[in-house]
Amino acid sequence: MDNAKSNEKRIKYVEDYLGELNLKKEIIDYYKGRSILVTGGAGSIGSNLIIALSKLVGNEGKIVILDNLSAIKEKDPWNVVPLSNVMFVMGDVRSDIDLKRVFKENPSIVFHLAAFFANQNSIDYPEIAADVDIVGQIKLLEYSRLAKIEKFVYASSGCAIYGSYPELPLKEDFISMHLTTPYQINKMTGEMYCNFYQHHYDLKTVNCRFFNSYGPGEVPGQYRDVIPNFIYWAMNGVGLPITGTGEETRDFTYVMDLMQGLIKAGYYEKAVGENFNLAAGREINIIDLANMINKITQNKAEIVFLQRRKWDTKPRLLASIEKAKQLIEYNPITEFEYGIKKNMEWFEDNWEKIKRLADFKPGMSSAVRGFSGNKKNA
Numbered sequence: 531m532d533n534a535k536s537n538e539k540r541i542k543y544v545e546d547y548l549g550e551l552n553l554k555k556e557i558i559d560y561y562k563g564r565s566i567l568v569t570g571g572a573g574s575i576g577s578n579l580i581i582a583l584s585k586l587v588g589n590e591g592k593i594v595i596l597d598n599l600s601a602i603k604e605k606d607p608w609n610v611v612p613l614s615n616v617m618f619v620m621g622d623v624r625s626d627i628d629l630k631r632v633f634k635e636n637p638s639i640v641f642h643l644a645a646f647f648a649n650q651n652s653i654d655y656p657e658i659a660a661d662v663d664i665v666g667q668i669k670l671l672e673y674s675r676l677a678k679i680e681k682f683v684y685a686s687s688g689c690a691i692y693g694s695y696p697e698l699p700l701k702e703d704f705i706s707m708h709l710t711t712p713y714q715i716n717k718m719t720g721e722m723y724c725n726f727y728q729h730h731y732d733l734k735t736v737n738c739r740f741f742n743s744y745g746p747g748e749v750p751g752q753y754r755d756v757i758p759n760f761i762y763w764a765m766n767g768v769g770l771p772i773t774g775t776g777e778e779t780r781d782f783t784y785v786m787d788l789m790q791g792l793i794k795a796g797y798y799e800k801a802v803g804e805n806f807n808l809a810a811g812r813e814i815n816i817i818d819l820a821n822m823i824n825k826i827t828q829n830k831a832e833i834v835f836l837q838r839r840k841w842d843t844k845p846r847l848l849a850s851i852e853k854a855k856q857l858i859e860y861n862p863i864t865e866f867e868y869g870i871k872k873n874m875e876w877f878e879d880n881w882e883k884i885k886r887l888a889d890f891k892p893g894m895s896s897a898v899r900g901f902s903g904n905k906k907n908a
Contacts, residue, residue: 531879537611539879543746543872544581547786550863557797561586567637569623569670570644571595572602574747575685575740577609579641579789584613586793591615594635598622601647602749603889609747623666629673639796640674642667643685645716649841651753652713663716664723671727681734681802683795684724688739688807689780690714691721694843699850702739702805710841721805734802736795741809741849745785745869746876751889757782757819757870761877762888764823769831774838776817779846781809784864784872794858801858809849810862822867826874 531539564587570576572595583593593616599605610618617635621628623644645663646652652659667684674682690713693706709715724735748754750762760770791808795801820833854860877884 533608536879540578540611540746540876541581544578544786544789545585547789548582548585551790551861553793557794558586560797561591561793562588563590564639565592565594565635565637566639566641567594567596567632567635568641568643569596570642570685571618572597572599572607572610573643573647574609574745575743575785575788575792576641576643577611577747578745578785579643579792580616581611581613582789582793584616587615589615592617592635594632594637595619596621596623596628596632597644601751601753603751603887606887608883609749623670624661626669629669633673633677637677638680639683640670640679640681641683641685641792641796642670645685646713648753648755649690649711649713650839652711652716653841656712659712659716663713664719667720667723671723671733675727675731675733679733681736681796682724682727683736683738683792684720685792686721686737686739686805687714687717688741688809688849689844689847690717691739692844696844698846699811699848700807701850702807702853708843710843725803728803736801736803737805738791738795739805739807739849740788741781741783741807741847743785743788744782745873747785749884749887749889751887752891756780756816757823757873758877760820760823761827761874762884764827764829765874765877765881767829767831769834770820770824770829771834771836772816772820773836773842774816774845776815776820776833776835777845778816779813779848780816781812781847781849782814782819782866782869783808783810783862784866784869787862787864790862791854791858791860794860798858804853804857806854806857806860807849807851808854808860809851810864810866811849811851812866813846813848814866822870823874826871
């Protein structure tokens with residue numbers, strides 16, 4: 531499918547979701563005409579959020595994306611749908627030049643999604659991870675403070691900050707310092723810096739703790755999430771690699787539901803100064819995920835079981851979403867299998883680009899990210 535048709539379909543995905551969501555008039559009015567900065571707007575979550583915000587702010591508003599495309603092979607911004615009220619700036623949250631450029635657009639809200647993603651990547655490159663995730667965030671918070679931003683919404687990670695062996699379902703008041711990767715440490719530190727700027731400078735901040743996102747917009751690769759990698763390998767007829775027994779669980783959350791949570795977090799005053807989970811609130815076994823993807827793609831290759839990664843100390847993940855429901859009326863509406871099928875549909879529509887940009891480097895230390903198999907059609 532060519533870019534224009536793929537983009538039209540992407541826009542329709544988001545518009546259909548917003549239609550089903552039926553946002554309150556007060557939320558729609560709140561966003562109308564605003565200038566909004568989204569860091570990491572070329573990623574899976576960000577690129578869908580951009581489409582929704584573009585519709586909400588209307589022709590009188592503006593969405594500014596700041597993204598250095600570091601997570602995208604060939605630094606190709608094809609994932610960003612071109613829209614008349616969206617401005618893309620290829621830049622870095624660590625750069626004063628780039629930050630001055632985007633803050634000249636006078637944003638009133640900042641959604642900070644940019645990060646050095648994720649666990650294994652941060653283990654392989656801990657200094658870069660700290661520089662991007664901590665120093666970069668401090669710079670962004672400082673510019674936001676000086677610009678008198680109305681609200682700063684931070685994309686934290688519930689998969690990261692809860693530490694090892696917590697009681698399920700995971701609730702926001704659980705605290706653990708037993709963090710096993712630099713990424714986890716950086717995300718916890720990011721929340722702490724938001725809290726500091728909230729209490730010391732009265733900058734209104736919100737910490738949204740994402741759980742295992744999936745959906746249109748994420749290209750598979752060495753350091754990417756399990757679902758896009760599983761889909762990619764299954765579509766190539768490759769046996770899916772599972773680290774562990776397959777009985778491990780994750781709380782997979784459709785990207786549109788995360789988009790909903792971010793939009794509401796940016797609106798509700800009750801969210802200010804709070805941390806809350808954005809998740810589906812259900813457990814999915816990894817073996818069930820693999821079997822589902824194999825069935826839909828008709829992949830006959832056998833599942834490959836590998837040793838669990840040393841840093842992966844949480845065999846189960848399940849979030850409580852009661853706080854988000856109460857504070858921002860969060861309501862994840864996407865059934866898991868429906869979300870998987872939509873994800874696969876996006877893969878099929880963009881298959882040639884995905885094959886070109888999927889980035890699996892040999893010899894890395896992570897069993898899953900380093901696995902490639904014998905691809906039939908790549």
